[in-house]
Amino acid sequence: MLWKNTQNELIKITSKIRSYIGIGALTVLILLVIFAMQADGKTYIGFVTSTFEQTLTFNGNILNGNLIAFIIMQMLIVHVPLLIVLVTGDLLSGELASGTIRMLATKPISRTGIVLSKWFAATIYTLIMTLWMGFLSLFVAHWIFGTGDLMVLNPDGLLILPSDDLLWRFGISMVLAFLALWTVATLSLAFSAFAKNSVGPIVITMAVIILFTIIGTLDVTVFDDLKFYLFTTHMATWRIVFEDPFPTEDILISAMVLLGHVVGLLLLAIYRFNRKDINA
Amino acid sequence: MGLIEVKHLSKNFGSFNAVKDVSFQVNEGDVFGFLGPNGAGKSTTIRCLLSLIRPSGGEIKFFNKSLASHRLEVLAKIGCIIEKPDFYKYLSAQKNLELFARISGKNIEKKQVLEMLDFVGLAGREKDKVSGFSHGMKQRLGIAQTLLHDPEIIILDEPTTGLDPQGIIDVRNLILRLKNERNKTIMLSSHQLSEIEIIANRMVIINQGKTIVEGGVQELLDKQSLNVEITVDRPEVFEALMADKYPLLPVHRLYHSTYYITLETEERNQLTEVMVASGCGVRSIVPKRSLEDFFIKIISS
Numbered sequence: 001m002l003w004k005n006t007q008n009e010l011i012k013i014t015s016k017i018r019s020y021i022g023i024g025a026l027t028v029l030i031l032l033v034i035f036a037m038q039a040d041g042k043t044y045i046g047f048v049t050s051t052f053e054q055t056l057t058f059n060g061n062i063l064n065g066n067l068i069a070f071i072i073m074q075m076l077i078v079h080v081p082l083l084i085v086l087v088t089g090d091l092l093s094g095e096l097a098s099g100t101i102r103m104l105a106t107k108p109i110s111r112t113g114i115v116l117s118k119w120f121a122a123t124i125y126t127l128i129m130t131l132w133m134g135f136l137s138l139f140v141a142h143w144i145f146g147t148g149d150l151m152v153l154n155p156d157g158l159l160i161l162p163s164d165d166l167l168w169r170f171g172i173s174m175v176l177a178f179l180a181l182w183t184v185a186t187l188s189l190a191f192s193a194f195a196k197n198s199v200g201p202i203v204i205t206m207a208v209i210i211l212f213t214i215i216g217t218l219d220v221t222v223f224d225d226l227k228f229y230l231f232t233t234h235m236a237t238w239r240i241v242f243e244d245p246f247p248t249e250d251i252l253i254s255a256m257v258l259l260g261h262v263v264g265l266l267l268l269a270i271y272r273f274n275r276k277d278i279n280a
Numbered sequence: 281m282g283l284i285e286v287k288h289l290s291k292n293f294g295s296f297n298a299v300k301d302v303s304f305q306v307n308e309g310d311v312f313g314f315l316g317p318n319g320a321g322k323s324t325t326i327r328c329l330l331s332l333i334r335p336s337g338g339e340i341k342f343f344n345k346s347l348a349s350h351r352l353e354v355l356a357k358i359g360c361i362i363e364k365p366d367f368y369k370y371l372s373a374q375k376n377l378e379l380f381a382r383i384s385g386k387n388i389e390k391k392q393v394l395e396m397l398d399f400v401g402l403a404g405r406e407k408d409k410v411s412g413f414s415h416g417m418k419q420r421l422g423i424a425q426t427l428l429h430d431p432e433i434i435i436l437d438e439p440t441t442g443l444d445p446q447g448i449i450d451v452r453n454l455i456l457r458l459k460n461e462r463n464k465t466i467m468l469s470s471h472q473l474s475e476i477e478i479i480a481n482r483m484v485i486i487n488q489g490k491t492i493v494e495g496g497v498q499e500l501l502d503k504q505s506l507n508v509e510i511t512v513d514r515p516e517v518f519e520a521l522m523a524d525k526y527p528l529l530p531v532h533r534l535y536h537s538t539y540y541i542t543l544e545t546e547e548r549n550q551l552t553e554v555m556v557a558s559g560c561g562v563r564s565i566v567p568k569r570s571l572e573d574f575f576i577k578i579i580s581s
Contacts, residue, residue, distance in 0.1 A: 001383060100368060103367070105330075106332065
């Protein structure tokens with residue numbers, strides 16, 4: 001029954017126009033970045049390299065597909081959650097708002113089953129969005145700009161990663177980006193279990209992301225202990241994949257924190273929906 | 281056997297007691313009328329029966345099994361419409377039914393979905409999106425969804441709300457077909473008391489969250505006073521007769537020679553004979569007893 005209802009949820013997602021808004025917007029954004037880099041990428045790179053030009057000489061194709069992919073990921077990690085939440089924030093509350101929840105909840109499927117099937121569908125949608133982002137940013141950028149070493153500007157200085165050392169790093173960064181987006185999707189699903197309309201969970205999820213991000217960037221000691229527990233702190237972990245030496249322990253800790261959020265938020269959604277009186 | 285047994289059901293929303301003490305029993309093969317004025321607790325009770333709402337107290341049993349501990353097993357044998365049926369507007373009628381068929385607990389083929397759409401008169405509209413459907417069409421689609429998995433019990437909460445007269449007749453005929461041709465047990469909540477009187481064999485009336493009366497529709501109606509409309513050829517003879525033989529009976533003159541009288545059970549048989557013998561020229565005696573009168577009397581008392 002769980003799988004059958006997950007199939008239903010996927011049919012609902014693929015039949016709604018809003019599901020394609022995210023994919024469409026993502027495609028347009030990435031293509032715009034690629035177009036901008038093709039048109040004026042050398043100037044953009046010039047700003048970064050000018051600082052080092054007195055001490056370093058840059059040879060080869062700096063403006064390559066790997067750098068474009070890295071720039072795209074850096075830009076989009078803030079915006080993609082909004083595109084995901086447009087769909088996942090509506091999954092439970094949308095059924096309450098439209099009244100279809102009455103039909104669904106009187107079928108022989110448990111309330112837990114309803115939440116889990118929606119969560120599975122949200123997971124698949126998030127995975128597709130992440131893979132699409134990865135495909136466009138990495139493969140399309142490589143096709144247009146070719147390959148080359150990646151120049152990463154870290155707080156410690158400039159790091160050059162050889163091109164044959166990058167594919168696995170992009171792979172792991174995609175896994176971490178997926179974990180971050182999965183957390184956001186589950187957060188919006190949990191809010192969706194509390195709300196009666198679709199707008200509320202979408203707005204609240206984005207408000208939480210903005211609030212946590214601001215707290216994470218505030219350099220105030222009172223928040224220092226708190227920062228570790230905010231999922232937004234770990235949403236940017238994909239970036240440290242491009243450090244040398246590879247920070248395995250930090251990455252594993254961040255992955256565990258994000259997974260912990262996913263499990264905790266899912267349990268909250270299940271608990272809330274099981275106790276909910278459906279009066280709609 | 282009681283297919284549905286509700287005992288001392290209660291439901292509180294905070295400090296508000298929506299349902300205080302509702303008990304009734306629906307037997308196999310019944311068309312069971314579930315009546316009450318607005319705010320009596322009908323919808324809350326039905327939502328408790330379908331486990332949309334968690335009861336605060338009492339017991340609900342289906343097929344002699346507790347709903348709380350056999351929820352999925354019970355829901356697999358129930359079809360329902362709660363108020364207006366809502367569907368996924370962005371999907372077609374057929375797609376909507378296929379979604380619900382997939383989680384109905386039975387293996388339902390596409391052919392059966394199309395047959396059911398035909399049964400409710402939506403053949404030819406199966407590919408149309410529900411967003412373009414009228415209220416009546418959605419109601420018919422709701423009935424199709426209710427019957428798709430061939431449930432043993434059908435629960436209909438206000439199934440004729442918002443329908444035009446033809447729609448109401450269609451739903452009534454459909455319910456009668458379900459009872460007569462498919463031997464379904466049907467629990468029906470409605471404000472259309474005349475409909476209930478025609479199609480229900482048993483009923484319960486609730487008010488202010490409590491059961492007021494339960495029993496067979498005809499049995500309950502037989503127990504109450506009978507209103508009759510009498511038309512005679514010689515009104516002066518009739519009036520003299522009533523003043524002489526039944527001085528305590530309230531007689532209301534409706535038109536020139538038509539009267540409205542309320543009779544107790546024991547006076548019914550005797551009056552006709554006395555009137556004929558008096559020579560007042562009885563043209564017609566029309567019983568005016570109705571569920572509406574009974575309902576209003578029960579609620580106001």
